Amino acid sequence: MTAAFRDRRLQGRRAVAGFSRARHLFRGLRELVVAICPSQYARRDNPLLVPEARGGAAGAANALFSYGTLKAIGFSPFGIDGQGVVLQGDASIGLSAAGDGDPAMAALYGQLAPLAPMILQKQADGQITTVIMEGGAQRAGRGRIGDYIVNMSRASDPKGDVDQMSRIAAMFMQTAADEFIVVGSGDSQLSFTTERPGAPIVGIESIDEQLLKDGRMVTGRRLNGDETGQGQSLRLFSGDAANRKVYRVRLYRYR
Numbered sequence: 001m002t003a004a005f006r007d008r009r010l011q012g013r014r015a016v017a018g019f020s021r022a023r024h025l026f027r028g029l030r031e032l033v034v035a036i037c038p039s040q041y042a043r044r045d046n047p048l049l050v051p052e053a054r055g056g057a058a059g060a061a062n063a064l065f066s067y068g069t070l071k072a073i074g075f076s077p078f079g080i081d082g083q084g085v086v087l088q089g090d091a092s093i094g095l096s097a098a099g100d101g102d103p104a105m106a107a108l109y110g111q112l113a114p115l116a117p118m119i120l121q122k123q124a125d126g127q128i129t130t131v132i133m134e135g136g137a138q139r140a141g142r143g144r145i146g147d148y149i150v151n152m153s154r155a156s157d158p159k160g161d162v163d164q165m166s167r168i169a170a171m172f173m174q175t176a177a178d179e180f181i182v183v184g185s186g187d188s189q190l191s192f193t194t195e196r197p198g199a200p201i202v203g204i205e206s207i208d209e210q211l212l213k214d215g216r217m218v219t220g221r222r223l224n225g226d227e228t229g230q231g232q233s234l235r236l237f238s239g240d241a242a243n244r245k246v247y248r249v250r251l252y253r254y255r
Contacts, residue, residue, distance in 0.1 A: 042070040049074045055102040060185040060241065061132055061169035063108060068130030068171035071123045077105050107241035108185060114212045115183070115246070118173060127174035133188075136165045145172040145180060147196045148251060155187040157238060162187075170236055175248075181210065182247045184236030191233045192251055199253035204231045212244040220245070 042048040048070050053059055055077030066072035080102050112119070122128035131143035131152045141152030152170060156162050168186030175181055182190075192202040207228055209220035225231065234249055 042072070048072040049076075051076050053077050055080060055105045057104045057186060057238070058167040059102075060104045060108040061167040063105070063112075064169040064171040064183065064185050065130045065132045067112070067119055067123075068128050068169075069132075071128075077102060080105050080109075104241070111183065111212060111241045111244055111246065114215045114217065115173075115181075118181070122173045128172065130169050130171040131190075132167070132169040134167055139164075141168075143172075146174050146177065147194055148202060149193045149195065151191045151193060153189050155189045155235060157187050168236075176250075178205075178251045180249050180251075182234065182236070182249055184240055184246075185238075186236070187238045188236045189233055190236065191229075194253065199255050201254050203252050203254060204228055204234070205250040205252045206248075207234055207250075208248045210246045210248050212246065217246070219248075 048066065050062075050066055050072060051074075053062060053075060059077045063075040063077075066075045119128065127146075129143055129145050131141045131150050133141040133152060133154065139153075141150075143150045143152075150170070150172065152168070154162050154164065154166060154168060166186055168188045169184070170188060170190060171183040173181045173183075192204070194200070194202050207223040209223070210217040211220045212218075228234065234247060236247075240246070
């Protein structure tokens with residue numbers, strides 16, 4: 001083995017090791033970019049576009065945060081239309097190795113498509129926001145819309161378990177002083193309070209299911225007292241997006 005050949009082989013090994021380190025660094029930086037950079041790029045003179053992001057259930061929550069709080073004009077997860085995509089073992093983008101595409105993002109976008117004109121208008125009017133919970137360190141979420149504060153906690157999934165590591169979100173669009181359209185991602189429980197002058201206690205007057213059919217919202221069931229905690233909470237389900245279901249919530253205040 002000549003000295004030149006040994007040198008080239010050593011250089012090759014170093015290059016492979018360097019690539020491996022760079023790949024792991026990129027994955028770590030990608031998670032940091034998702035958490036930090038969108039907020040830095042969302043400015044009045046620079047509408048936010050997220051060109052590459054993780055998908056899956058976590059990506060759906062991030063999309064609601066991008067559209068609702070950061071007023072994004074677009075959110076593009078990896079492989080959204082890649083039926084049969086092979087992921088090379090990188091689960092961080094949210095797709096399954098079985099190559100079944102991204103059902104969580106597909107369901108969310110099917111849910112958001114009929115709402116796109118409303119989302120755009122509410123972004124312009126400043127009447128939209130998203131509450132998000134990002135992981136195990138965050139045990140509760142809190143946000144403000146209009147005169148109200150939204151309090152969020154995780155709820156049980158279809159198996160009856162509460163995933164304390166899940167990323168969940170709820171996007172609110174204000175349609176009247178005390179009325180909101182709510183779009184959810186994940187299993188959560190929402191309650192409402194206020195810090196504004198006036199009657200101090202917030203109750204839920206009504207919650208109506210809104211079914212998205214043929215590009216428009218059709219009113220479904222009005223939830224009963226057992227489903228709303230006797231007028232105290234809104235329950236969002238992880239299956240709402242697949243069922244094309246959002247909620248119209250009307251609040252009131254009393255002493």
